[in-house]
Amino acid sequence: MEPFIRSEHYNFIKSQVQVLINGHASANDRNVLAALRAVTWEKVAELFGGLDGERADLLGPIVAIRSKEDAEPFLAGVKPYVIPFPAVTEGVVKKLFPKAKKLKAPSLEGLDLREFPYMGWDDKGSGRKYIVTAYKGKLTGIHGTFSTMHKKSVCALCNRHGEVGLFMSEKKGSTQDAFVRKGNYICRDSHACARQLTTLERLHDLIERLS
Numbered sequence: 781m782e783p784f785i786r787s788e789h790y791n792f793i794k795s796q797v798q799v800l801i802n803g804h805a806s807a808n809d810r811n812v813l814a815a816l817r818a819v820t821w822e823k824v825a826e827l828f829g830g831l832d833g834e835r836a837d838l839l840g841p842i843v844a845i846r847s848k849e850d851a852e853p854f855l856a857g858v859k860p861y862v863i864p865f866p867a868v869t870e871g872v873v874k875k876l877f878p879k880a881k882k883l884k885a886p887s888l889e890g891l892d893l894r895e896f897p898y899m900g901w902d903d904k905g906s907g908r909k910y911i912v913t914a915y916k917g918k919l920t921g922i923h924g925t926f927s928t929m930h931k932k933s934v935c936a937l938c939n940r941h942g943e944v945g946l947f948m949s950e951k952k953g954s955t956q957d958a959f960v961r962k963g964n965y966i967c968r969d970s971h972a973c974a975r976q977l978t979t980l981e982r983l984h985d986l987i988e989r990l991s
Contacts, residue, residue, distance in 0.1 A: 782861075783862060783863045784863070785862045787862065787863070787974075788980055789978075790858070791857075791897070792827060792978035793839070796823060796824060796842065797854070797855065798851075799820065799853060800817070800842070801845065801846070801847060801848060803816045818843075821842065821843050824839055829862040831982035834920050838861060840963075853987030858882075864892075864896075865894075865899060866893075867888060867893065868886055868888070870884070873885045876912060876921030876924060880908075883910070884903075886900075886910075896971075897977045897980055898911055898974050899911070899912045899913070899974070900912075907924075907926065908923050908924060909924060909947055909970070910923045911923070913983055913987075914980075915987050920987060922949060922987055924963075925947075926945050926946070926947050926948075927946045928968055929943075929944060929945050929946060931944070932944065934949070936965055936966050936967050937966050937973055937977060937983050938967060938973045938976040938982075939982065940973075942968075942972070945965070945968045946963050947963060948961055948962070948963040948966075949961070949963075962989060
């Protein structure tokens with residue numbers, strides 16, 4: 781069976797595993813737990829438009845998870861079927877950001893690209909944050925200035941509460957030589973943010989607003 785799980789879907793499956801663990805730790809009612817397992821399976825199957833055959837055999841055991849000890853072998857068995865994010869090389873960077881002449885590709889050392897629905901990194905020389913993700917069937921890049929706020933809030937991308945900064949980007953306005961600046965609070969740590977991303981919807985919305 782070929783890899784068929786996108787990174788954000790794998791992150792979603794991990795989040796549902798944690799929901800099951802938390803549910804079994806806090807509830808004893810059989811009916812409640814049966815309903816929790818049914819809802820979990822429905823949500824996971826919905827990611828793929830339904831599951832049957834080998835895919836159902838692979839992901840079906842999620843409903844039997846009750847503890848961290850159950851979760852670890854399940855996730856280890858699923859991970860080989862996750863499609864890794866493409867390596868963001870120097871060539872990719874030059875193609876996506878042709879005006880950023882001295883921009884270097886992000887370091888990928890020690891990263892499991894199966895956990896990354898997008899790749900984000902900071903260019904300390906320019907004070908900018910760069911983001912690359914798949915959008916409408918191809919790799920797309922956006923960039924903007926990034927100011928650390930030293931405060932915690934909800935990230936506009938992963939929707940989790942954590943340390944954020946203000947990502948500001950420009951797009952062309954309605955008149956010549958006019959630009960419109962738009963800002964969003966996003967995670968300071970792009971790697972942690974990507975690993976928490978369970979849907980690309982908010983990231984795609986950001987790309988559309990900046991296009």
